[in-house]
Each structure stands twice: as C-alpha cells, then as structure tokens.
Amino acid sequence: MSQNSTSIDPATGAEIRSHEWDGIRELDNPLPRWWFWIFLICVVWSIGYWIAMPSWPLATTYLKGTLGWSQRANVAADIAALQESRRPIEQELMAANLDDIENDPDLFSFALASGRSAFKDNCAPCHGAGAQGAIGYPNLNDDDWLWGGTLADIEQTIQHGIRNASMDSRFSEMPAYLTLGTLDRAQVSDVTEYVLSLSGRAEDAQAAERGSSTFAEQCVTCHGEDGKGMRDQGAPNLTDSIWLYGGDRDSIFETIAKARNSSMPIWGERLPAPTVRALAVYVHSLGGGEKSTMNMEGAQ
Ligand code: HEC
Ligand code: HEC
Known part of the structure; x- marks a missing residue:
C-alpha cells in the first residue's frame, strides 16, 4: 500500500485518494448535487410521514399518526x-x-x-x-x-x-347393534352378508338368507323393505354402489356393529x-x- 501519493486521474481530472487495496485506488468525487438534494428531501419527507401516518409500535398499541389513517x-x-x-x-x-x-x-x-x-x-x-x-x-x-x-x-x-x-335439525339414530348387544357377532355378520346381497355381492347365500330375517326385524323401519333407504330417516339406499362409509364387507360390518351417526x-x-x-x-x-x-x- 503506497502512502501519501496525491495524484490526479488523467481520465476524469479527479484527485486520486491516497489509499490502495490490491492495486485498486479510489477517486475523490463529491456526490452529485441533485442526488444530495433528493436525499435531503427524502429525509425531511420521512419525518413528516412519520408524524402524519401510523409509524411506531408501542407495548400494546402503536403511534397512530395525526391523519388517523387505518388500513x-x-x-x-x-x-x-x-x-x-x-x-x-x-x-x-x-x-x-x-x-x-x-x-x-x-x-x-x-x-x-x-x-x-x-x-x-x-x-x-x-x-x-x-x-x-x-x-x-x-x-x-x-x-x-x-x-x-x-x-x-x-x-x-x-x-x-x-x-x-x-x-x-335432521335427526335419526341407527342403533349400534353389536355394542348395544341387540345382535351378536354372528347375526351382524349374517346381516352384513344380506346387505352385500342387496347389491349382488353376497358370497354366502345361506348367511344372507339368515340375515334377511334380521334385516326385516331390525332394519326396514329406516332402510325400507327393499333396502332403498328412507329420506325422513336420512337412511341411505343400500342397493346402489354409493357408500357413505365404505361398501366393503369390513366397513359394512363396522357400520352395523357400532353405528356412525355423524353430525x-x-x-x-x-x-x-x-x-x-x-x-x-x-x-x-x-x-x-x-x-x-x-x-x-x-x-x-
Ligand atoms: C333408526 C334408523 C336406522 C335403523 C333402524 C338402521 N339404520 Fe342403518 N343407517 C341409518 C342411517 C341414518 C344411516 C346413515 C347415517 C349415519 O349413520 O351417519 C345408516 C347407515 C347404514 C349403513 C351404511 C351405508 C353407507 O352408505 O355407508 C349400513 C350398511 C346400514 N345402515 C345398515 C343397517 C342395517 C343392516 C340395519 C339393521 C340391522 C340398520 N342399518 C338399521 C339408519 C338406520
Ligand atoms: C364438520 C363437517 C361438515 C361441514 C363443515 C359441513 N358438512 Fe354437510 N354434512 C356433514 C355430514 C357428516 C353429513 C352427513 C350426515 C348424515 O346424514 O349422516 C353432511 C350432509 C350434508 C348434506 C345432506 C346431503 C344429503 O345427501 O342429504 C348437505 C346438503 C350438506 N351437508 C351441505 C353442507 C353445506 C352447504 C355446508 C357448508 C355450509 C356443509 N355441509 C358443511 C358434515 C359437514
């Protein structure tokens, strides 16, 4: 780093500052006047803005500014x-x-x-x-x-x-047949088979046959004799392919055993x-x- 070597840059006519870093030196150019004044105006403007508009957070509120502006x-x-x-x-x-x-x-x-x-x-x-x-x-x-x-x-x-x-409100409550003990596990299983038969998917015709009498005793008041459902009970049609809680054997068993009754x-x-x-x-x-x-x- 060279010391105190004041010299003039031939290209711009500006003075070259004495310090140097890795061969890089700096010209001593003043800020352009227009830039300086705009900077000063911005400072003054910001103070005015600060007073007029909401500006500063306080513990539970904030400085609201003299204009009372609020988004x-x-x-x-x-x-x-x-x-x-x-x-x-x-x-x-x-x-x-x-x-x-x-x-x-x-x-x-x-x-x-x-x-x-x-x-x-x-x-x-x-x-x-x-x-x-x-x-x-x-x-x-x-x-x-x-x-x-x-x-x-x-x-x-x-x-x-x-x-x-x-x-x-719309209201009905399908009983939780297994939880309440109204039907035992075998009966729930049989009536599940019968429900599957309503959409042509039963695999055990005898179980479905046994289930059909349980269905007639327990289920027709809401789901109808043909299993097509009843709107005043909000009871779904069990013969179509649209299932609220899943139409596979396990889901149907679960529905009958525990009931769903969502709201x-x-x-x-x-x-x-x-x-x-x-x-x-x-x-x-x-x-x-x-x-x-x-x-x-x-x-x-
Ligand atoms: C008090 C009326 C009522 C009775 C009795 C009733 N259900 Fe339901 N069942 C409903 C309602 C209401 C729903 C659907 C709404 C819910 O539970 O959230 C339903 C839903 C079902 C579903 C699910 C359908 C789907 O789309 O996922 C099956 C399966 C079903 N019931 C079978 C039976 C069987 C089998 C019986 C008799 C053992 C029975 N229900 C008795 C009212 C009843
Ligand atoms: C917290 C969950 C939830 C929200 C949120 C919700 N619903 Fe539902 N809605 C349900 C359930 C569960 C059912 C079926 C209940 C039953 O009958 O088993 C349902 C049923 C319905 C039904 C009846 C459908 C039929 O087949 O009869 C209509 C219509 C409906 N909702 C409209 C709406 C509208 C409109 C909104 C928004 C304003 C809404 N729901 C918001 C849970 C919800």
Whole structure:
C-alpha cells in the first residue's frame, strides 16, 4: 500500500485518494448535487410521514399518526359498502319463491357465485373443495340424497344441520347393534352378508338368507323393505354402489356393529339467511337437483 501519493486521474481530472487495496485506488468525487438534494428531501419527507401516518409500535398499541389513517378501518368500510350494495339482491333472494330462483338469470347467477364462495369457506373442509365428499361426508354432486334433494330440502338441511342440538335439525339414530348387544357377532355378520346381497355381492347365500330375517326385524323401519333407504330417516339406499362409509364387507360390518351417526353443524346459526339460501342454490345446481314436484310424488 503506497502512502501519501496525491495524484490526479488523467481520465476524469479527479484527485486520486491516497489509499490502495490490491492495486485498486479510489477517486475523490463529491456526490452529485441533485442526488444530495433528493436525499435531503427524502429525509425531511420521512419525518413528516412519520408524524402524519401510523409509524411506531408501542407495548400494546402503536403511534397512530395525526391523519388517523387505518388500513383495517378502510377494509371494514369497503366490506360494509359491498354488503350494502348486495342488500337489494339479497332481499330479492329471500323474497323469491324457491322454484323461481333458477328462472331469474340475475338472481340465479348471484346465488351461484355467492354460494360457491361460501362453500369454499365453510363446507370444503368436510365435503371437499369440489363437493365430492369423503368417507363419512356425502358427495353433493350426485343425485343420491340422504335427506332430500329439492331446494327446500337442501336449504332445510343446511339451515338446521344434522344430528345436533337444534330442535329442527335432521335427526335419526341407527342403533349400534353389536355394542348395544341387540345382535351378536354372528347375526351382524349374517346381516352384513344380506346387505352385500342387496347389491349382488353376497358370497354366502345361506348367511344372507339368515340375515334377511334380521334385516326385516331390525332394519326396514329406516332402510325400507327393499333396502332403498328412507329420506325422513336420512337412511341411505343400500342397493346402489354409493357408500357413505365404505361398501366393503369390513366397513359394512363396522357400520352395523357400532353405528356412525355423524353430525353436521347448524349453519343457520353461523351464516346469514341469504348465504344459507345461496348455498342451497349452489348445492342444488351441482348434482341432479330435484324439482319440488318430484319430491311430492316420491314422498311417503
Ligand atoms: C364438520 C363437517 C361438515 C361441514 C363443515 C359441513 N358438512 Fe354437510 N354434512 C356433514 C355430514 C357428516 C353429513 C352427513 C350426515 C348424515 O346424514 O349422516 C353432511 C350432509 C350434508 C348434506 C345432506 C346431503 C344429503 O345427501 O342429504 C348437505 C346438503 C350438506 N351437508 C351441505 C353442507 C353445506 C352447504 C355446508 C357448508 C355450509 C356443509 N355441509 C358443511 C358434515 C359437514
Ligand atoms: C333408526 C334408523 C336406522 C335403523 C333402524 C338402521 N339404520 Fe342403518 N343407517 C341409518 C342411517 C341414518 C344411516 C346413515 C347415517 C349415519 O349413520 O351417519 C345408516 C347407515 C347404514 C349403513 C351404511 C351405508 C353407507 O352408505 O355407508 C349400513 C350398511 C346400514 N345402515 C345398515 C343397517 C342395517 C343392516 C340395519 C339393521 C340391522 C340398520 N342399518 C338399521 C339408519 C338406520
């Protein structure tokens, strides 16, 4: 490192500083004036900004600034404005006759959009993002309904839930036949064989035959004489290939032995009425939505 050798750089005319690192030396150029002033203005601006806007965290609060600006309040105001703008169409939705909603394009598309987004927020954790369901959580895309598939049925199911504290909730309770001792293991096994026979899968005809009388005694009140289920009990059709808890022998045995009796929340307590209705329209649109007249014909 060479010492005190002040010299002038021939290319720029600037003074070369005395220090040197590994042969690299530095020119003594002042900052450009424009740069310096902008820097100073920024410093002054930041002090003003600091006083006017929220700036500094304190133990439990923060310096709010003289302008009182708040991102949270702005978002709340935006949401309130959005809700206000939706109010008329929500009122229309609540006033409409259920069966007319699908014939009113504006109302229908509003209900679908708002139902779809409420579904993602509230229902997807159990029923899946595409409403495809999972073990114990019914698929809402098909036209197989436990409790009924008309708009009114679906709205009722969502509003009051299933097997919970609401007086109006859907309710039924399949007994846990083995746990309660109503049937012994062999009887449960036989009736399992009979249930398999309903979808043509029995392997032991004699066991299925023995099971059929147990079925007639214990099960027809809910599942019907033909095993096709009953909507006022939420009892599934046992003759098709759609299974809530699995259609293999072990799963069916488990269901009969211990019962399942799962529940769904009372959405009417958690969501505003127009949202529940929008959800019903959305769910109804997913699968083979039933018309209310069909239900009247099928009602028992
Ligand atoms: C905590 C889990 C859970 C959540 C969240 C949930 N469900 Fe359910 N849902 C269930 C279960 C379990 C059943 C079936 C209960 C039974 O009858 O055995 C069900 C059944 C239903 C049915 C009846 C289907 C039929 O075949 O009759 C509808 C309709 C439904 N849910 C809609 C919704 C909607 C809409 C939401 C969102 C607002 C929702 N569910 C959120 C668990 C849930
Ligand atoms: C009080 C009404 C009731 C009675 C009695 C009843 N069930 Fe059920 N069963 C239901 C309901 C409701 C469900 C579905 C909902 C749940 O448990 O979550 C069901 C579900 C089932 C399932 C599961 C179906 C699937 O899709 O996974 C099988 C299998 C079944 N029952 C068989 C029987 C048999 C066999 C008997 C008689 C030994 C019987 N049930 C008696 C109401 C009943």
